[in-house]
Amino acid sequence: MKLPDCKKNRPLREDTAGRLNIGYLISQGLKNRRRNRSGAVSSSAVLFVCLLLLGSAYLFAANIINILDVVQGENVIMVFARYDASKLQVDALGRQISAMENVEDVQFISKEEALKQQLALLKGSASAALADNLPENPLPDAYCVTVRNMEAFASTADSLKGLQNVENIRENRELAAQLTGLSKTAGAAGLGVVLILAFGSLLVVMNTTRLSMQKSEDAIKIMRVVGSTERDIRIPFLVEGIANGLVAGVLAFGVVWGLYAAAIAYLQPMISVFFAGQFLPFGRFVLPLIGAYLLVGLATGVLGCRFSVRNYFREKGKVVEIVP
Amino acid sequence: MIHIDGVSKTFVDGDRTVHAIQNLSLHVKRGEFVFVVGRNTSGKSTLFNLITRELKPDDGTLTVDGTELGRIREKDLPYYRRKIGVVFQDFRLLPNMGVFDNVAYAMRVIHSHSEKEIRKRVAYVLNLVGLAQEKSRASIHQLSGGERQRVAIARAMVNNPKVLLADEPTGNIDPEMKVEIFRLMRGISAQQGTTVLMVTHDHDLVKQFTGRVVTLEGGKLAGDKVYRVPLARIPATVFPAAAKLLLPGDERASAQTAGHGEAPQSEEIGRLNNLLSILNNRYGASA
Ligand SMILES: Nc1ncnc2c1ncn2[C@@H]1O[C@H](COP(=O)(O)OP(=O)(O)O)[C@@H](O)[C@H]1O
Ligand SMILES: [Mg+2]
Numbered sequence: 001m002k003l004p005d006c007k008k009n010r011p012l013r014e015d016t017a018g019r020l021n022i023g024y025l026i027s028q029g030l031k032n033r034r035r036n037r038s039g040a041v042s043s044s045a046v047l048f049v050c051l052l053l054l055g056s057a058y059l060f061a062a063n064i065i066n067i068l069d070v071v072q073g074e075n076v077i078m079v080f081a082r083y084d085a086s087k088l089q090v091d092a093l094g095r096q097i098s099a100m101e102n103v104e105d106v107q108f109i110s111k112e113e114a115l116k117q118q119l120a121l122l123k124g125s126a127s128a129a130l131a132d133n134l135p136e137n138p139l140p141d142a143y144c145v146t147v148r149n150m151e152a153f154a155s156t157a158d159s160l161k162g163l164q165n166v167e168n169i170r171e172n173r174e175l176a177a178q179l180t181g182l183s184k185t186a187g188a189a190g191l192g193v194v195l196i197l198a199f200g201s202l203l204v205v206m207n208t209t210r211l212s213m214q215k216s217e218d219a220i221k222i223m224r225v226v227g228s229t230e231r232d233i234r235i236p237f238l239v240e241g242i243a244n245g246l247v248a249g250v251l252a253f254g255v256v257w258g259l260y261a262a263a264i265a266y267l268q269p270m271i272s273v274f275f276a277g278q279f280l281p282f283g284r285f286v287l288p289l290i291g292a293y294l295l296v297g298l299a300t301g302v303l304g305c306r307f308s309v310r311n312y313f314r315e316k317g318k319v320v321e322i323v324p
Numbered sequence: 325m326i327h328i329d330g331v332s333k334t335f336v337d338g339d340r341t342v343h344a345i346q347n348l349s350l351h352v353k354r355g356e357f358v359f360v361v362g363r364n365t366s367g368k369s370t371l372f373n374l375i376t377r378e379l380k381p382d383d384g385t386l387t388v389d390g391t392e393l394g395r396i397r398e399k400d401l402p403y404y405r406r407k408i409g410v411v412f413q414d415f416r417l418l419p420n421m422g423v424f425d426n427v428a429y430a431m432r433v434i435h436s437h438s439e440k441e442i443r444k445r446v447a448y449v450l451n452l453v454g455l456a457q458e459k460s461r462a463s464i465h466q467l468s469g470g471e472r473q474r475v476a477i478a479r480a481m482v483n484n485p486k487v488l489l490a491d492e493p494t495g496n497i498d499p500e501m502k503v504e505i506f507r508l509m510r511g512i513s514a515q516q517g518t519t520v521l522m523v524t525h526d527h528d529l530v531k532q533f534t535g536r537v538v539t540l541e542g543g544k545l546a547g548d549k550v551y552r553v554p555l556a557r558i559p560a561t562v563f564p565a566a567a568k569l570l571l572p573g574d575e576r577a578s579a580q581t582a583g584h585g586e587a588p589q590s591e592e593i594g595r596l597n598n599l600l601s602i603l604n605n606r607y608g609a610s611a
Contacts, residue, residue, distance in 0.1 A: 021432050021433065021435060021436040022436075024432040024433070025433070035420075218416060218418055219418055219429075221416065222416060222418065222429065222433075222479075223433045224402075224405075225376070225405065226405065226406065226433065226434060226479075227402040227403060227404070227434050227483075228402055228434055229399070229402045230402075232433065232434070
């Protein structure tokens with residue numbers, strides 16, 4: 001206690017004075033939460049949706065960036081021979097490519113090999129069925145050309161395209177540009193939605209806190225009268241807000257995890273057909289996600305509660321009069 | 325213990341100005357018991373709100389237990405309030421908690437006491453207010469008005485305040501229970517040495533007790549008397565002279581104007597002094 005105190009007739013232990021009974025205040029907060037169930041459900045739900053979108057946007061962006069890295073780092077151009085080119089013509093093409101100035105390395109990929117590779121990416125029975133039913137190999141012979149100087153990449157690609165017996169080439173500049181555009185749009189839209197939802201969550205948390213404070217009005221008055229500090233009066237409501245935030249965080253984490261696992265299972269084979277890139281493993285997202293969810297959950301809980309408590313005290317005045 | 329000097333408090337309510345407390349000075353000693361009486365809107369509750377520093381005076385100073393209220397910093401206010409127990413007319417118990425938890429609540433929300441300490445202290449104050457041990461498990465709605473007010477008094481006393489303020493504690497209580505609450509408040513003051521201020525409208529009950537009665541009228545001090553014998557027990561018609569002696573100044577005057585003779589003779593005073601000690605022996609129990 002900060003004020004002088006007379007020891008006479010004082011059965012209470014002085015040394016505990018002023019030490020905050022945090023455990024009790026926390027339990028009060030959880031009790032308030034149970035009493036304010038609809039508030040708990042609505043704040044957790046809105047926050048959950050917000051966190052879910054936030055997490056999905058993050059995972060999506062991280063994967064796009066990863067694929068972009070792979071794609072952009074590729075100093076490789078696939079040159080596909082014409083379907084009707086003879087073995088000799090294809091060999092000649094290979095020598096022509098090797099002779100080119102900016103070519104570091106040339107690797108021949110026969111159409112049989114290519115088919116084998118593609119089939120291997122599909123799952124067992126599907127690939128067998130496909131292999132059996134193909135009338136003939138639909139893939140062309142190809143050369144995998146490694147470019148020496150990336151700055152001359154474009155001109156090399158153009159000259160490769162101009163060679164005889166070349167059906168087409170595949171280089172990923174265009175794809176990279178498209179992916180960049182896509183990730184930017186998705187990122188901006190995602191951020192916008194997340195911001196709106198975060199704001200919404202804040203409002204819902206504030207409203208929930210307010211409801212809870214109204215339900216606890218008598219308790220607040222008693223706390224003030226017996227000499228609780230304003231900080232201590234806030235604690236139960238903070239606990240309630242934080243608990244709601246954490247529930248939303250845990251749920252969102254679980255759901256994002258599940259969705260991501262499903263995405264890998266269903267999308268990976270399709271994606272692998274086009275890119276060397278793979279889905280990033282979920283493990284590397286666990287810590288950042290938990291961190292972000294804790295942060296957002298706590299921040300909404302704390303901020304929403306703070307604003308609400310401040311408004312409450314401002315409205316009701318700091319005064320709790322003796323007359324009702 | 326409580327020093328109130330030249331305190332005024334004015335409320336401006338729209339275009340209406342209410343002088344709730346006007347230049348009031350009042351001093352209450354440590355351990356003293358004071359009845360505060362007065363009509364509605366005479367400023368009794370405002371006086372209490374000034375003592376708890378829920379309200380700041382426009383003028384004058386208040387000092388409680390050596391602390392001058394004007395000098396308390398906002399953040400130290402809660403610590404000051406721990407010196408004061410407050411009892412309300414409407415009990416203000418928390419309905420979702422039982423008797424024990426309601427009383428313990430006041431301890432739990434400010435300190436970190438062990439459960440053992442809490443149990444001991446709550447049992448002590450429940451006993452102090454005359455609630456049987458078994459009642460401590462009861463829920464609030466199982467209790468009568470009188471019992472509820474006892475719980476509220478126990479809660480106000482559980483942190484061992486230096487000052488107990490009770491604003492019409494008998495206002496919501498059955499008439500037959502009122503006197504019990506009066507006795508209890510007096511007993512607490514006597515037994516615990518707590519300084520008690522009790523607002524009440526029950527004049528007839530006040531008259532059954534001895535002690536100090538402060539009267540407010542329109543925010544001003546209209547009377548401040550110490551009764552050594554309960555007013556109600558001075559049968560003015562039988563002992564007119566005794567009444568005149570025993571009563572504080574102005575009531576003596578009014579007893580005189582009521583027509584029971586002139587100022588007492590000195591021989592009469594000797595007899596009346598005897599009478600006084602007899603009366604005090606007989607009725608002094610509540611003093
Ligand atoms: N917060 C307030 N705002 C405006 N006027 C008030 C306020 N509190 C009390 N008053 C006025 O002050 C006067 C005294 O009130 P109060 O102290 O409650 O009287 P009592 O308790 O003796 O009935 C009344 O006229 C009341 O209307
Ligand atoms: Mg009043």
